[in-house]
Amino acid sequence: MHGTPLNGEQMALHVGGYRISLDAKESEANLNFVSHAHSDHTGGVRKNSEILCSEITRDLLSTRVRYELKMVGTPGGVKLLNAGHMLGSKQLYVESDALGAVVYTGDYQMQMSPVAEGIEIKQADTLIIDSTYPFPNVVFEEKAEVITAMQHYIRSKMDIGSTLFGAYAMGKAQELIKICNDMGVTPIVDQPIARVSEVYSRHGVKLDYVERNLHEGIVYPDFSVPVWIVSMHRMDMVRANVAALGKRIFTGLATGFAMTQRFNTDVQFALSDHADFNQAVEYIEACRPRRIYTRGSGKDTFARNLKAAGYNAGQLGGHTEFAQLLAEEV
Ligand SMILES: [Zn+2]
Structure with a gap:
């Protein structure tokens, strides 16, 4: 038995000789699972740390770090399953004598993204699931409908x-x-977006765009292009400069949080790369776990709402049974 203190966000799974952290810095982990390249999931990515992730995630992370990433092969008893959230995103699947099959989803979505692999779902005894949208009353439209509205x-x-x-x-x-x-339409994009898009293209998702170095002053000779896509912090700068050229410019955001918040843009679209509550239930019905642990910022609410829907759910860190997950060799 390992006497690891219970801590919901700092947790690890044991398999073979490994102690695998899940999308977070975990002080005693000797292998860090990185489900995808979004920065709130990369706490385990540090110089000289060994990471378990897809090659695409490794390549995407490499656009942001200066050191060489140490990627290890998948240990026996472990599988990586597509999560559907973004290109290269994976879930962790671990088979154990003590606990049966354990799945950790990280961020995932049930709808098919136009630029990611579709999700894979395997049955498991224990499910550790992301809680980004914990409320049953937040219901996303079909992605195809949202995309049609955006194109319109x-x-x-x-x-x-x-x-x-x-x-x-x-x-x-x-x-x-x-x-x-x-x-x-071929949009103009800024350099950080172009760097990532190049990795997407290299891995089979062909994208047409024109890259602009928006640090280079204010002259955009091709300002008549219909769409600009830039990093959030450049929106005001681009809007001001394009407007200064006498061109009208309309601002937009595309995020699932458009369901619950009003942003300071002309238009917002609820284009999400996550599962809403109904989709989470759809996932759980396919996975058929005996116990569910919610994880992430909405975990308390999500666990409560899953319980109310009849599922055996608890939030990670607030459930004594989880001590076993940490303590036993999986
Ligand atoms: Zn993400």
């Missing part, structure tokens, strides 16, 4: 100006580029 908006503004999207450089920006490409 872009088209409706093309004759009178440009549309400027702010986006996370990793994942969301590539989805927006693909949505534009599918309607015959």
